[in-house]
Amino acid sequence: xxxxxxxxxxxxxxxxxxxxxxxxxxxxxxxxxxxxxxxxxxxxxxxxxxxxxxxxxxxxxxxxxxxxxxxxxxxxxxxxxxxxxxxxxxxxxxxxxxxxxxxxxxxxxxxxxxxxxxxxxxxxxxxxxxxxxxxxxxxxxxxxxxxxxxxxxxxxxxxxxxxxxxxxxxxxxxxxxxxxxx
Amino acid sequence: xxxxxxxxxxxxxxxxxxxxxxxxxxxxxxxxxxxxxxxxxxxxxxxxxxxxxxxxxxxxxxxxxxxxxxxxxxxxxxxxxxxxxxxxxxxxxxxxxxxxxxxxxxxxxxxxxxxxxxxxxxxxxxxxxxxxxxxxxxxxxxxxxxxxxxxxxxxxxxxxxxxxxxxxxxxxxxxxxx
Numbered sequence: 576x577x578x579x580x581x582x583x584x585x586x587x588x589x590x591x592x593x594x595x596x597x598x599x600x601x602x603x604x605x606x607x608x609x610x611x612x613x614x615x616x617x618x619x620x621x622x623x624x625x626x627x628x629x630x631x632x633x634x635x636x637x638x639x640x641x642x643x644x645x646x647x648x649x650x651x652x653x654x655x656x657x658x659x660x661x662x663x664x665x666x667x668x669x670x671x672x673x674x675x676x677x678x679x680x681x682x683x684x685x686x687x688x689x690x691x692x693x694x695x696x697x698x699x700x701x702x703x704x705x706x707x708x709x710x711x712x713x714x715x716x717x718x719x720x721x722x723x724x725x726x727x728x729x730x731x732x733x734x735x736x737x738x739x740x741x742x743x744x745x746x747x748x749x750x751x752x753x754x755x756x757x
Numbered sequence: 758x759x760x761x762x763x764x765x766x767x768x769x770x771x772x773x774x775x776x777x778x779x780x781x782x783x784x785x786x787x788x789x790x791x792x793x794x795x796x797x798x799x800x801x802x803x804x805x806x807x808x809x810x811x812x813x814x815x816x817x818x819x820x821x822x823x824x825x826x827x828x829x830x831x832x833x834x835x836x837x838x839x840x841x842x843x844x845x846x847x848x849x850x851x852x853x854x855x856x857x858x859x860x861x862x863x864x865x866x867x868x869x870x871x872x873x874x875x876x877x878x879x880x881x882x883x884x885x886x887x888x889x890x891x892x893x894x895x896x897x898x899x900x901x902x903x904x905x906x907x908x909x910x911x912x913x914x915x916x917x918x919x920x921x922x923x924x925x926x927x928x929x930x931x932x933x934x935x
Contacts (some may be wrong), residue, residue, distance in 0.1 A: 703822035744907030
């Protein structure tokens, strides 16, 4: 094979065999093939390969082969064109949908309590509970209860010791004791 | 970088952002879920009761909620935290206790705003005073008339104040008597 020659020399040898080398280089290659055993061996192998390839019979080419190739090429081209068109629409849509989804989820996230530090939050008309978390929402919805939570707790947990009558009576007792208040 | 690779990276970033936002929202929901009055619970019945009370008093729900929200915004952070603690405490009460507390509200609603403000102030020291009685003393109190009991409670209150075990507070959260 060409294992004995440098790649560039092998290319020159093949080109010389095909009659494609310039005259000066062709004469030099001819001399090398004649005098150098490695070049001679390589030249013999390449000639033998040419003879084998020439001896092989190629299968007959069907008459409709060109038409079939053209038809196949057009089909592939049309399919590829449709797919590319679809991709041009679908990819931006998918990207836009993903962005829109991210924005919607971000906007729909629970808003933290607006004013735990005492700041004032604007109240939109008709949306009195907007911007409140679950706890604050419940408290604001039932403010009457939590405003009086401690009273309800005492009344419910005093085991009957304190009722509204007792609360009223405490007021009367306190009023009767100047200097004391409740 | 090729156009396809750019699109792939962009889509990946978009989907990642969406997943992150969804995860954040979900984790927030889960965190708040523990402080949510379960549907159908007694605590939730409070909502219904409040709505009925408003309806009976001729106040629309929107007007009542707007009023409450404005009141809420006017409260100090400490006052809001107090209500929040009470809400959590309420959720932790047994359904029976919750129901009883809600029932007690009926009697308070019937009282005037000024009376309720007085009751709130008394309730704060009453919790400490009641805890100072022994079981036997509590039985004696039960046998008394409201007037006698009131006198005994006030005497115990004054005693606790003298000994430094009780300090009367202002009616802080009730800045707007209702």
